[in-house]
Amino acid sequence: MSALLSVKDLGVTFRTREGDVPAVREVSFDLAPGEILGLVGESGSGKSTLLTALTRMLPRNARVDAGHLGFDGADLTKLREDGMRKLRGDRIGLIPQRPMTSLSPVTPVGRQLRWHLDGLDEGGRLKELLTGVGLGGVLDRLDGYPYEFSGGQLQRLLIAVAAIGKQPDLLLADEPTTTLDATVQAQVLRLLLDLRDRIGSAMIFVSHDLGVISQVSDRIGVMYAGRLVELAPAAELFEAPRHPYTRALLDAMPSRHRRGEPLRTIPGTVTGANRLAGCPFAPRCASVVERCHEENPEVRTVGESLVRCHVAEATR
Template sequence: MEDGEDEKMPEILSIQNLTIQLEQNRNILPVLFGLSLTVQKGEIFGIVGESGCGKSVLSNSIIGLQPEKMFASKGDIVFEGQSLLNKSKHQLQKMRGNEISMVFQNPMSSLNPSLTIGYQIIEIIRTHQKVSKKEAKEIAIEVMKKVGLPRADQLLYEYPHQLSGGMQQRVMIAIAIACQPKLLIADEPTTALDVTIQAQILKLLKEIRREQGTTILLISHDLGVMGEICDRIAVMYAGEIVEIGTTEQLFENPSHPYTKGLMQSIPSPDKKGKPLYSIAGTVPPLHERKGGCPFASRCQLSIEKCFESKPQLTKVSDAHDVRCYFSEIAEGNDEYARSSS
């Protein structure tokens, strides 16, 4: 929400106890496990976590682009009161680019190198809107100007390889917002861009939300980026939400050890010349995600209970939840509490 807007908006997207599984070599492996969250209309909602945590699987599942051997075995994804999991491929195809759009992290692999920029933007407009080619061209030029692309009328006839990485990403955003979608999913939209261009893209996303009322689901591994733009943030680890709250709540009171580790790894002026903090270990592969807290093997605070049973999301404060035994253990264990300080 914009500053000063405290009124809760109605939800546009609701993910309800979603479990996504992968069939691999005759085995069924969990990719997402009992994941629930809601996104309100008009907000910028962030999902953060390392590679392998399931962020892109979640975003692809929303628009029906998950691999064939990956399927939802439980739960639902509801967009404006409609179950997306119950829709046919044709129905989802009609929604993609129209009601829900996506900006992928690598524009060079998403843009067709053999087609001009103009053709690719005009095609999406004519697919979803009943307009002439001339009208579609006018809309394309207008949307290109809106995302800050220079000499839009000339750029229509150029090819992706003729553009810089930042301009390619702006083209991707232009394609995504051409039909004024209600929900824009941005999957790592600033990856591989330098900090100046990164700031421009984030500013552009905020402008799109403000001017078009577009709800944005931003996916990133960079919690620093999230802090610049998001209203609320969900921290994902190994296919689960481990912490969720407003951006202010997470930055002022990070409560999960994984969230704290991500916070410590954010570059800042006071860390100049020093090696950045790195969480030891890696995200467990799918076949090792059984029982207990998936972060236990990397957590300096883990005890036997963490390996044996899975903690539930519990309230830290209003609208701030965490999936960790820390709070209940810390109350009766001074040594544990001291080790976390």
């Protein structure tokens, strides 16, 4: 099947007073219609920047370099702003990481729902929308302002709008369940899977939690210091992780953790890693060799994975 989304060599750099911050580097991947790609990586690895770049809603200090950003035949880098706005309204939905920033604090929540979903009928559809995300209880409170709702409720409202309301061809979900408790989280994950099955929406689902990612993803991409360091079918990633960083993430998962053992974490931080000459993970890598300090690895195919690592085969 031909790709719905095709990203080639995407780079995003933020200009700041302290200098340029390369947030996303040389990222390439395809997404098929109806496919769910999970993106995982620790805080600061560029996940939100990548999703935001796909909607062209980056702040003004961001510079985008992209070989190609194809969406269903259109090149998103060349589309005029009105065309892009139409795509965002109809076909590409974003569930942002911080719900508060995308709601107006001075307008009742119900009115904002109506802005986003024109022709919404109060009786049937709104009720269906809200009960779908476990919010049936707030139907009679929709004349309230955002501050009168909890963060979790607002997050679910935005999920309802972006997912069920718009039924987009491509849904970009940025940590959509991070602020939710376990029960609601499970409900939202089911809802997203149901949306894919009924509507055929493709999704990029971002989380720093591999456990959550594994419940919804067909393929999983692992980001480190702005780069996609591994991309593999979900089962493959868990059974045969190729990148030392992927293995470290798997080892740090609570479900793999045996009771009584100290919880493993990955030593070091990602800070500044993308300024290094060699592999950005080298300073934290358990399998590092001389070459890793000199040369940043290109993408290679190992088994069913695409991986950026000099020693990916050798370290199974």
